[in-house]
Amino acid sequence: MHIPDGFVSGTINSVTAVVSVATLAFCVGRVKKELADKAFTVPLLGTIAAFVFAAQMLNFPIGGGTSGHFLGAVAAAALLGPWNACIVLSVVLVIQGLLFGDGGITALGSNIFNMGIVGGILTFPVMRGIRALLPSGRSGYCIAAATASWLSVVVASGFCAFELALSGTSPLKIALPAMVGTHMIIGLGEAMITVAVLTAVATARPDIVPAWANLDGTLQPAPMRKAPWGLAAAGLVLAVALALFGSPFASSSPDGLEKVAEEKGFMEAAAEDKVVWTKALFPDYKITNIQSEKLATGLAGVVGTMIVFACGFMVIRFMARVPAKSGKVDAK
Amino acid sequence: MIAIQDLRYRYHDGSEALRGLDLCIEEGEKVCLAGPNGAGKSTLLLCLAGLLQAEGRLRVGGHDISRQGPGPSALGLVFQYPDDQLFCPTIGEDIAFGPRNQRKSEQEVADRVSSSLSAVGLSGFEPRCAHHLSGGEKKRAAIAAVLACQPDILALDEPWANLDARASRAVTDIMRNFSGTLLVASHDLTRAAFVCTRLIVIDQGALVGDGPMKDLLQDLGFLEAHGLEP
């Protein structure tokens, strides 16, 4: 799922980079604020990033001789909280990109967006929502995390396919089923590993599991106003996920975006020139009618992504505030 | 220098690691803290460094440690695994970490880095990165990082573990050259006898023996009973 340089267009890269940088700035700001009384966070996140990196190198079989690997976003979020998980994944991606050629530098924005933000942050309300609906104890925590892990891998691969398609690299009708289909199976492995990690931690070090995991039933009975919001968040993300991935499986004909792209020659746009700002800087470069329409198509997709993100963001903000009110630590 | 009264510590699961220790160590003493695996040696050192919060009275270098959180103190602790103490990209930065946090001038920091590296026989290792060093070099670098903070008391947890004979000798020499109070937790009494004059034996979290190294080493029955050998 690590996109190299040259596969995603300048526009998509710029948009995802802006979203990723803004989110990361927020996450890092949170750590900085806590630094005075929780200086442990820096060595912790640094070491856990190294852990995620090492764990991603342990392949697991998905049948037929092929293998997938662990992503770790939801496992990190379940133990350290969504914001810290996003930082951890970003650190991993930067090091992978710099030192191991795994994922491009200009594609870092997209990669951090897909794995850190979608995988680590957007799936968190789903996990909290499902957790709140289940009885206390370890299995409720694990079921919630397993669902969120599967979703994180599938949704992230879906975003990856969308980015490739909007860049004109690979048509949506090929990229989406290929990426999402494979990752629906890889997601099962992800869910199993996440459950194994959480079980190991809950057995050996229950003190580092966050309070919302409700291992010993201290949060029982759950405050009633919490559950509906968790449900709403879970519903929203699930609906978006189904809308994104359900349609291409339901119908074999190209979907709306694909059709528009084909009619307007969107695919050739990518081949011709990819960057908006170069056009602004070099006005001798002709901006034809077709190109601005292509641009509009691309922007429509981007705006859609942004709206989804904004919704998710607001939901999380709301959810994050609830436990703070009741005096519980949101994420250790 | 170190005064311990009725020191107790419990793990997460409630089992007792230290059950009411009383100890007094004077300035300049060279002490070996011995005992079988799981006796509580490391736990005691971590309590003395202020990294674990134990019950009871605990004074180190005139300061009451029992209520103070982890922070710099008169006691410099060398961990068993040097990788945990070398967390900076290069050895030079690692050794400079302590003095820089003591807000020393850059000149003073540079002096301390070169003098502590030469004290452990690693002069010129500043630009190397910890990952490339051998086990013995890492151990000496970790000791240098602690020495750079100029502690009054040097405490070492299993200093000879996983080292070959030559590296062990080098570590022994560093300890012999240290002029302050020395506290060595180890079950390797043969090596400890070269460095320490006093032997304290703990077993299952309680003090079972305390006396001059030479005398206690003669008592084979006592050593055998606590999983040690001379």
Place this chain on the structure above:
Amino acid sequence: MGHGFIDRFSRMDSCIHRLDARIKIVLTLLLIILAVTTPPQRLLAFVIYAGVLLWTTAFSQLPLQHVLRRAAMVLPFSAFVALGIPFVHGGETVPLFGLRLSVTGLWILMGATVKSMLAATALILLMSTTPFNRILAGFRALGTPKIFVDLLSLSHRYLYLLIEEATRLRRAAIARGYAPKWLPQTLIVGRLVGNLFLRSYERAERVYGAMCLRGYAGYLPTSGFAPVSRRDGMLLVVMMLLLISVRVFVH
């Protein structure tokens, strides 16, 4: 994938190794951004970018084989995503080996592959001529938040240790007959990963203890930079102008 594999070359000595890390970072990023945004039809521009990289490799005294072999590591992803492209894009087609391939698709495939190779090569040159701590100091000097740089530094420090631990765990499992073929066996990988997490967490606790004992107050000290010398400054300006003019004027 040992530590030495990447680090072996970064402590060699050459005029490229001695160059200020900030300049190397800026030029590498500039070249990658320009290459990635160049339309695939401008073959000459790509040839010039490749020429600049080859020229740098020669000056840095790195073995060409090492650079190319590392750069080729990005190819599997290209194969996965891109090989289908010439078959599925519409428009004009050309016959090749008895297949009808889309011209647009071929351009996209060629462009993406060349760009990812160029970017990978540029990065390998940067990382093989600069020790990682200088890269981090460069990031810091170029405005990356201190905490993020500290996290990169710590994570890089413990990366190889944890990879070794993961390898040991995996080897121990294989020695006891672990030969995974099907998805349900992933549970065993899960146990390894769970074990690795606990070890990592406990290592973080010990590292934090070691930091506190030496007066840690939330920040790792980083070494600074001497001001950019006039010669290095000139080199930076000339290279930036060269790269940008290639991007703008070479068609």
